[in-house]
Amino acid sequence: MDVRLRGGPGDGQVVPGGGETVVWQACVYEITSEVSHGRGRDLRVYRHRPDCCAPYGRGSEDRCE
Numbered sequence: 001m002d003v004r005l006r007g008g009p010g011d012g013q014v015v016p017g018g019g020e021t022v023v024w025q026a027c028v029y030e031i032t033s034e035v036s037h038g039r040g041r042d043l044r045v046y047r048h049r050p051d052c053c054a055p056y057g058r059g060s061e062d063r064c065e
Contacts, residue, residue: 001044004036005029008048014038017046028052 003017010024022029029046036043 002039003029003046004038004043006032006034006045006047008050008053010048014043018044022046026054 001016001018002014003022005011005013005015005022005024006029008027008029010027010029013024015022015024020031022031028049030049032045032047034045036045
């Protein structure tokens with residue numbers, strides 16, 4: 001299943017994924033109830049978690065994974 005990312009460095013990207021979270025280039029995105037239209041179908045929207053992104057100080061002890 002493909003999903004659309006919102007916010008952060010991956011904003012607007014359509015990537016394969018599913019479940020509660022998606023990881024894209026060391027950043028975590030969480031599922032929302034939003035749906036976006038793209039590639040001829042509906043895509044679930046995942047929101048960026050700025051506290052769980054390598055460029056923003058994401059670490060191994062912050063329970064982001």
